[in-house]
Amino acid sequence: MNQSLFIQYVLSFFPVLKTLIEKINGKRGNQLTYLHKDTSILRRVYSPDNKWEADTLNLTYVAADYVSLDSPLPLKARDTISQNGGKLPKVGIKRFLKESEINALNVMEAQGGQEAEIRRRLVQDPVFCSTGIDEQNEYAFLFGLSNGYVAVKDEDTPDALLRIKFNYPEQNQFGIADASEGLTVEDLKRVKEVADVHGDTIIQFWIAKSTYDKLRKTDGAKQLVANYNGQVYTSVDNLPVPTANRFNEAFEDETGASFRVIDRSVIKEKNGVRTSVKPWNANMVIGVCSTMIGALVYGRLAEQSNPVPGVEYQTIDTYKLIAKFSKTDPLLEATTGQAYVLPVIENVDQVYQLDISNHQSVDANDSSSDANVIIWGNAYPKSAVVTAYNALGTPTNLTATSTDAEIIKAINLLSNKKEEALKKSLATSIIDTDSSSS
Numbered sequence: 001m002n003q004s005l006f007i008q009y010v011l012s013f014f015p016v017l018k019t020l021i022e023k024i025n026g027k028r029g030n031q032l033t034y035l036h037k038d039t040s041i042l043r044r045v046y047s048p049d050n051k052w053e054a055d056t057l058n059l060t061y062v063a064a065d066y067v068s069l070d071s072p073l074p075l076k077a078r079d080t081i082s083q084n085g086g087k088l089p090k091v092g093i094k095r096f097l098k099e100s101e102i103n104a105l106n107v108m109e110a111q112g113g114q115e116a117e118i119r120r121r122l123v124q125d126p127v128f129c130s131t132g133i134d135e136q137n138e139y140a141f142l143f144g145l146s147n148g149y150v151a152v153k154d155e156d157t158p159d160a161l162l163r164i165k166f167n168y169p170e171q172n173q174f175g176i177a178d179a180s181e182g183l184t185v186e187d188l189k190r191v192k193e194v195a196d197v198h199g200d201t202i203i204q205f206w207i208a209k210s211t212y213d214k215l216r217k218t219d220g221a222k223q224l225v226a227n228y229n230g231q232v233y234t235s236v237d238n239l240p241v242p243t244a245n246r247f248n249e250a251f252e253d254e255t256g257a258s259f260r261v262i263d264r265s266v267i268k269e270k271n272g273v274r275t276s277v278k279p280w281n282a283n284m285v286i287g288v289c290s291t292m293i294g295a296l297v298y299g300r301l302a303e304q305s306n307p308v309p310g311v312e313y314q315t316i317d318t319y320k321l322i323a324k325f326s327k328t329d330p331l332l333e334a335t336t337g338q339a340y341v342l343p344v345i346e347n348v349d350q351v352y353q354l355d356i357s358n359h360q361s362v363d364a365n366d367s368s369s370d371a372n373v374i375i376w377g378n379a380y381p382k383s384a385v386v387t388a389y390n391a392l393g394t395p396t397n398l399t400a401t402s403t404d405a406e407i408i409k410a411i412n413l414l415s416n417k418k419e420e421a422l423k424k425s426l427a428t429s430i431i432d433t434d435s436s437s438s
Contacts, residue, residue: 050299129337170417175358299340
């Protein structure tokens with residue numbers, strides 16, 4: 001690595017690079033918003049060993065007891081702590097000015113009077129690299145929060161991906177009640193009610209805009225707003241689709257929770273091909289019990305402690321290292337951006353995940369009058385399903401006369417944890433339809 005070919009210009013703007021980046025990105029309007037940089041959502045945490053840890057305290061507050069005089073104090077159970085962690089992934093980006101572009105700048109310099117334009121062109125690559133790291137962090141945050149995991153490159157094995165899981169509790173994961181209706185207001189209210197039972201209070205639902213727009217058009221949303229407005233109606237079909245503001249007001253009045261609507265795209269580039277992707281999984285709705293969701297954990301690069309001679313460095317946002325230098329064979333003016341950083345979701349015991357794609361449907365080929373019911377692609381005796389379901393201790397019981405639709409809807413209302421327990425309980429009850437039909 002050699003000194004930048006335009007070192008006099010680099011030295012003129014590198015000390016104020018952070019201000020230039022903010023100014024240039026600020027002119028792009030609301031297109032580039034970064035939730036991961038909002039310290040009311042993710043706190044900043046420095047990791048001296050370049051590792052991340054997320055401690056989750058499974059905490060339930062119980063009321064104190066009234067104690068008789070001269071009696072010992074009653075002992076309460078101590079809650080458990082679970083811990084996730086691992087190495088921070090390294091984020092990197094690089095950009096070159098090719099020989100033809102270098103020659104063009106040389107010509108401009110020789111002509112004189114174009115110093116401002118030369119600086120403008122040279123500053124584009126540092127801004128590009130810094131913003132590129134921000135875009136990757138935003139992608140990781142939104143993808144990770146909605147899915148409960150994020151895939152990152154393994155620094156030790158560059159061609160491999162590591163899946164960093166935040167381990168959302170299965171008792172906090174749900175599907176929707178009815179596949180034909182899709183996501184409904186009642187689904188969200190059900191998740192909130194379960195959180196209340198757990199001693200949690202969901203204050204906000206994070207949701208994709210496309211999913212949110214569909215939710216506003218449902219009959220439940222129309223009825224909710226009509227009731228909020230004190231409106232008298234004879235048919236839901238006569239009610240208009242509520243505006244976003246009115247729906248938000250009615251929903252918050254009814255549940256105490258608000259919406260955080262996500263409509264964010266990130267440009268990904270692979271092998272020179274750029275594609276626009278939406279990091280938030282539109283099938284997922286996430287309920288959170290605090291505005292503070294986690295931490296942006298960052299470390300320190302080896303190059304920060306061991307700078308390479310001739311390379312100009314500038315640290316942006318505490319954790320991004322931007323470098324400017326030149327190379328030969330072929331001649332290139334290079335700019336790089338690096339960081340050890342990861343948005344980490346914390347307090348996952350207070351994160352509630354609703355998966356719209358997670359549901360069972362009534363099999364159209366299955367006769368509802370027979371003694372079996374098809375769930376998860378298998379046929380089970382209805383009597384066994386009813387018995388196993390009721391043993392879970394759910395608020396409403398099934399009966400011997402319950403229809404297939406009633407059984408399947410009841411199963412759809414279960415958390416992932418209880419659904420898995422039901423599967424295990426019924427594992428030995430699967431009917432071999434091939435042998436039974438013969």
